[in-house]
Amino acid sequence: MQAQETQTQEMQAQQTHDQQTGVNDGPTRQSQRGGWLWVSAGVLAALVLVQGAGLLDRTAHAEMSVLNSSYSLMTTDGGNDEIVVVIDSRQETLMVYRVFNRQRLELLEREDLGALFTRARTRVLGRP
Numbered sequence: 001m002q003a004q005e006t007q008t009q010e011m012q013a014q015q016t017h018d019q020q021t022g023v024n025d026g027p028t029r030q031s032q033r034g035g036w037l038w039v040s041a042g043v044l045a046a047l048v049l050v051q052g053a054g055l056l057d058r059t060a061h062a063e064m065s066v067l068n069s070s071y072s073l074m075t076t077d078g079g080n081d082e083i084v085v086v087i088d089s090r091q092e093t094l095m096v097y098r099v100f101n102r103q104r105l106e107l108l109e110r111e112d113l114g115a116l117f118t119r120a121r122t123r124v125l126g127r128p
Contacts, residue, residue, distance in 0.1 A: 075099075087113070 065074040072087040082099040094116065096109040 083108075 084097040092113045094111045
């Protein structure tokens with residue numbers, strides 16, 4: 001009888017020690033960890049399938065484009081307003097305009113194409 005009490009006390013002491021130190025979390029804790037692992041694996045698999053099917057791809061559509069000997073012009077939808085992109089090959093510049101309500105034109109950005117391509121090249125090659 002005393003041996004059983006001693007054994008019970010030792011088991012209780014071991015369980016208390018394990019709970020305090022987190023050494024043995026038991027099968028329920030381990031199954032919860034495994035469950036989250038399966039959930040995350042499922043989410044990753046779904047993302048791979050969606051990306052592989054091309055459901056998240058967005059393509060740019062030019063509404064209209066015009067090519068002249070020295071100018072190239074392209075329009076595209078900019079949400080509430082139209083966006084007009086002009087390339088001047090004589091001055092080697094890129095200009096981006098916004099058209100408000102088909103009445104007013106505002107210059108958003110003007111870039112030197114040489115400098116633009118130089119910056120892009122340095123970013124790709126990893127140089128500052």
